[in-house]
Amino acid sequence: MLLQVKDLNAHYGPSHVLQGINLNIAEGELVALMGRNGMGKSTTLKSIMGLVKPTSGSVMFQGQEVAGLPPYKVALAGIGFVPEERRIFPELSVLDNLKLGIKGGKIKNPNDPNTWTIERIFHHFPKLAERTQQPGGRLSGGEQQMLAMGRSLMGNPKLLLVDEPTEGLAPIMVQEVRNVLEEINKAGVSVLLVEHNMKVALSLAHRVYLMSKACIGCEAAPVEVRDNHELRAKYLEA
Ligand SMILES: Nc1ncnc2c1ncn2[C@@H]1O[C@H](COP(=O)(O)OP(=O)(O)O)[C@@H](O)[C@H]1O
Ligand SMILES: [Mg+2]
Structure with missing residues (x-):
């Protein structure tokens, strides 16, 4: 297993918001x-990343316990995070935003074909390649999402945690972001994706975890989620 989360608990003050999360991700999933x-x-994503400090439980990543480590150490271990808010730097150019994703200021093994470099990002995100010198704040929502994903990839993560990447995007950009996620995954990056858009999520996922309040309620195949109305009524529909 690439990632193994066991009995993870987290609190915001007195509220017990994660009550024993168990999930795992195999390499390539x-x-x-x-x-x-x-x-x-x-x-859940923030607790894996160390942005919320878990109160107990284990997060094993490539055989290393990362639960409780500060976020930069979790990132160094090989986990990237694309938050819902995207957090791009609006005054900085697209290129500079991407360079900020490089860990330790220097790309390791730039000649290895599996290493993410600026060139490789531009190959997968041609929209960004057209606007290298534009300030990040001038990009559309979908382009900012691509930039946020590109910046995370510059850290060469083995696993990318992505929170609601298509939220608020125009339908055509939803599709583009979906396709880019598929490409990134095919290029060898494992992904844990939080996604409300059922079509996007079910067309990409190899497996689905369904969350109820503070817990993982069950695990299902994407086709089960698509076809099982009871499952959808229990976990997804309003
Ligand atoms: N910073 C915070 N402080 C206090 N409570 C929070 C904070 N962030 C989220 N919560 C609460 O924790 C619970 C889980 O939130 P969240 O992880 O954002 O859920 P989801 O992403 O599934 O919508 C919710 O009840 C939410 O109101
Ligand atoms: Mg959320």
């Missing part, structure tokens, strides 16, 4: 984490 608002999906 794209796994969707779905569920209604407020169930704890974002907190």
